[in-house]
Amino acid sequence: MSxxxxxxxxxxxxxxxxRQRSDERVxxxxxxxxxxxxxxxxxxxxxxxxxxxxxxxxPDTLADKLYGDPELDYVIxxxxxxxxxxxxxxxxxxxxxxxxxxxxxxxxxxxxPHHYETREIRDAFNRTVLxxxxxxxxxxxxxxxxxxxxxxxxxxxxxxxxxxxxxxxKDGKPIFTxxxxxxxxxxxxxxxxxxxxxxxxxxxxxxxxxxxxxxPEFVGGFISDMRAIMKYETSSQYINRxxxxxxxxxxxxx
Numbered sequence: 481m482s483x484x485x486x487x488x489x490x491x492x493x494x495x496x497x498x499r500q501r502s503d504e505r506v507x508x509x510x511x512x513x514x515x516x517x518x519x520x521x522x523x524x525x526x527x528x529x530x531x532x533x534x535x536x537x538x539p540d541t542l543a544d545k546l547y548g549d550p551e552l553d554y555v556i557x558x559x560x561x562x563x564x565x566x567x568x569x570x571x572x573x574x575x576x577x578x579x580x581x582x583x584x585x586x587x588x589x590x591x592x593p594h595h596y597e598t599r600e601i602r603d604a605f606n607r608t609v610l611x612x613x614x615x616x617x618x619x620x621x622x623x624x625x626x627x628x629x630x631x632x633x634x635x636x637x638x639x640x641x642x643x644x645x646x647x648x649x650k651d652g653k654p655i656f657t658x659x660x661x662x663x664x665x666x667x668x669x670x671x672x673x674x675x676x677x678x679x680x681x682x683x684x685x686x687x688x689x690x691x692x693x694x695x696p697e698f699v700g701g702f703i704s705d706m707r708a709i710m711k712y713e714t715s716s717q718y719i720n721r722x723x724x725x726x727x728x729x730x731x732x733x734x
Contacts, residue, residue: 483554487513488710489723503728510724515558515706521698528559528692533570547696555699558706560691570688576681584677593674594681596620601634601669603627610671622671630663634671639664 487509494504521527531542539553539562547555562568571579584590596618601610609624621635633639642664647655694702710722717724 482551483557484509486515486554486707486710487511488712488721490726491719491723492726493728505725507723513710515554515709517559517694517702518705521694521702527695527698529695531691531693533689533691535572539565539569542693546693547699552699555694555702556691559694568688570685576685580678580681583681590678591676593618594677594679595675596672597675598622598672599670601667601671603632616672618672618674620672626665630665632665632667634667634669636666639666 489507490510491505492508494506496506516522533542539556540550542556543552544550556562557565560568580590581587584592595615598610598612598614598616598620600608600612601622601624603609603624603626605627610622621633621638623631623633623635626632642656643661645656645661649655712718712721712724715724717726719725
C-alpha cells in the first residue's frame with residue numbers, strides 16, 4: 481500500500497536490544513498524520529461517482545479498475561473515511577457467514593430475533609399512518625383515529641378486553657357502552673415484527689456496499705494536497721520536511 485510511503489518519518493530513540501548508544505535513533509512512520517479531502521472537494525457532488533461494492537471487490541482491485549493503479553487504494557479509503565477496513569469494508573458472503581456463526585453460535589441462532597421493527601400500516605385512503613423500520617419492543621402496538629372518528633388498533637389484548645367488559649356503575653349502567661365498544665376497530669395487521677440475526681447482519685453488511693469514488697480527473701490534485709499535508713513545518717523537532725525528531729528522555733536523565 482503506497483499510502484505508507486507517503487507518511488512522514490519520526491526519528492525516534494531506539495529501544496532495540498542491539499543498540500550501541502543511548503542516543504541511537506531509528507526512523508519510523510508517523511501513523512498519526514492523516515490525509516483528508518479538501519472541504520471544497522468533499523462537498524462537490526460533481527467530484528464523485530457512487531459505486532456498489534460487489535462480491536470479491538477489494539480497495540486495491542477497485543483502484544486498479546478506476547485509476548489503473550492498485551496502489552491508489554488509499555484514495556478510495558480516505559474518500560469514504562474508512563480507517564479500519566476489517567470493520568468498515570463489506571465482508572464476502574463466506575466471511576459473513578463465518579462471522580455470524582462465530583458471533584451467534586449456531587445456524588438455529590441465526591433465525592432468532594435480533595430486534596423488532598415496525599411494519600407499515602396504511603389507512604383506508606392508502607395513506608401511511610405507521611412507517612416501517614423503526615426499532616420497537618416486541619409487544620409494541622399501534623392505534624390511530626380514522627376520519628370517521630373510530631379508533632383503529634393492533635392491540636388485540638386491549639380490544640378483546642374492551643369487548644368482553646361487562647362492568648357497570650353504581651346505577652347499574654355499563655361503564656363502556658356498546659356504541660363506545662363499536663368505535664374500536666381491530667386491525668389484522670401486526671404493528672411490529674421480528675428481524676432475525678441473519679437479516680440484521682446481512683443488511684448491516686450490505687449497507688457498507690455503497691461508496692463514493694473520486695473521479696479520475698480529481699485524483700492528481702488529491703495526491704498533491706495529501707503530500708503537502710504530510711510535510712512538516714519548522715519547529716524545535718524539525719529535521720527536514722519529511723522527518724522530525726522525537727523527544728529523548730535519556731538526554732535529560734529522566
